[in-house]
Amino acid sequence: MAFEDRLAQRVLGLDVSGIRKVFDLGLKLKDPINFSIGQPDFRVPDPVKQAALQAIREDRNGYTPTQGLPDLLEAVRADATARGLRFEDLIITSGVSGGLLLAFGALLDPGDEVILPDPYFLMYKQLARFLGAKATYVNTYPDFRCTAERLEPLLRREPKLVVINAPGNPTGVGLDARQWSDLADLLARHPRTAVLSDEIYRLFHYDGAYVSLAGLADNVITLDGFSKSHAVTGWRVGWALGPKAVLQQMAKLQQFTFVCAPSFAQRASLAALKHSMEAERQSYARKRDLIYSLLEAKYEVERPQGTFYIFPKVPERYASAQAFVEKALEHNLLIIPGSVFSERDTHYRISFATSEEKLQAGACILNELAE
Numbered sequence: 001m002a003f004e005d006r007l008a009q010r011v012l013g014l015d016v017s018g019i020r021k022v023f024d025l026g027l028k029l030k031d032p033i034n035f036s037i038g039q040p041d042f043r044v045p046d047p048v049k050q051a052a053l054q055a056i057r058e059d060r061n062g063y064t065p066t067q068g069l070p071d072l073l074e075a076v077r078a079d080a081t082a083r084g085l086r087f088e089d090l091i092i093t094s095g096v097s098g099g100l101l102l103a104f105g106a107l108l109d110p111g112d113e114v115i116l117p118d119p120y121f122l123m124y125k126q127l128a129r130f131l132g133a134k135a136t137y138v139n140t141y142p143d144f145r146c147t148a149e150r151l152e153p154l155l156r157r158e159p160k161l162v163v164i165n166a167p168g169n170p171t172g173v174g175l176d177a178r179q180w181s182d183l184a185d186l187l188a189r190h191p192r193t194a195v196l197s198d199e200i201y202r203l204f205h206y207d208g209a210y211v212s213l214a215g216l217a218d219n220v221i222t223l224d225g226f227s228k229s230h231a232v233t234g235w236r237v238g239w240a241l242g243p244k245a246v247l248q249q250m251a252k253l254q255q256f257t258f259v260c261a262p263s264f265a266q267r268a269s270l271a272a273l274k275h276s277m278e279a280e281r282q283s284y285a286r287k288r289d290l291i292y293s294l295l296e297a298k299y300e301v302e303r304p305q306g307t308f309y310i311f312p313k314v315p316e317r318y319a320s321a322q323a324f325v326e327k328a329l330e331h332n333l334l335i336i337p338g339s340v341f342s343e344r345d346t347h348y349r350i351s352f353a354t355s356e357e358k359l360q361a362g363a364c365i366l367n368e369l370a371e
């Protein structure tokens with residue numbers, strides 16, 4: 001194959017094998033019960049679609065400023081300020097993924113240390129690797145809470161960056177009010193370590209008020225976006241809030257990479273910000289209750305406070321989560337092994353962003369496998 005021996009180590013070091021294996025296996029199944037999909041199953045609200053169509057028809061198809069459309073920046077600023085977040089600057093990004101690349105790129109030199117909660121969203125690990133940074137993991141098993149107590153020993157070395165994602169992918173587990181305030185106190189004692197809070201699942205929060213870390217602590221880089229909240233994962237719009245010094249470097253990097261988030265989608269995002277997703281949130285809260293109630297008798301499982309994921313433990317008699325996932329596939333059920341999101345392979349991820357009938361049918365298979 002041409003150029004096979006000419007490729008950069010930077011990309012050869014990235015590992016997609018875990019997730020690719022699941023997708024390859026899934027392709028072989030005919031109409032599987034699919035619990036592997038990381039996006040909502042509701043439709044994009046009509047006013048949001050209309051705004052996108054209108055932007056294209058009105059020929060607003062050119063570049064926007066690299067920081068984002070001024071109207072959208074203003075609306076995001078007003079919304080975040082109303083929620084009590086503290087920040088100096090903001091930019092519109094190409095999804096939260098875009099924000100992650102910019103933030104990691106702005107902060108991490110080769111050899112720098114970044115602290116990641118384990119289990120983690122898989123992109124964190126691969127981006128750190130891409131940049132030659134060193135990831136250190138906070139083991140959050142078995143309750144998946146990235147608490148101040150667990151984090152404290154790792155902050156003593158003054159790592160460059162720590163990532164918080166609560167409630168997060170793949171566990172759906174967050175922190176309680178006391179744990180948030182302890183975490184904010186700890187971070188205040190380590191002002192040289194930057195904190196990135198990935199709040200992409202903010203809408204999908206089912207118990208009590210949602211806590212944004214930037215409402216409790218200074219100098220937090222907050223990433224958020226529309227992908228999940230409005231089911232527009234293909235549109236690529238998010239935003240980043242935080243300290244001016246970091247945000248300015250992120251904007252500079254955006255100028256030379258993404259250039260800007262898609263222009264029609266930025267315009268439609270203005271409509272998205274005005275549109276209530278409360279009915280969808282309540283529907284997902286019911287799905288959370290349903291899947292948890294169906295699995296809790298047979299599985300060791302934490303009740304998610306948010307997201308549309310749940311992360312049960314694989315029964316002891318299976319050699320690994322991979323082996324369990326392969327068994328589930330024989331029953332036409334698609335789930336993801338924990339090793340995709342973790343240094344361990346003892347759990348599996350379900351996305352419950354699907355119909356209640358599918359949840360019932362899938363849980364029935366899972367409960368048979370646990371017999």
Ligand SMILES: Cc1ncc(COP(=O)(O)O)c(C=O)c1O
Nearest residue numbers: 038095096097121169200225227
């Ligand atoms: C925790 C987390 N952060 C970021 C993303 C990426 O979101 P976006 O579509 O906005 O790039 C995902 C998507 O699965 C996620 O689970």
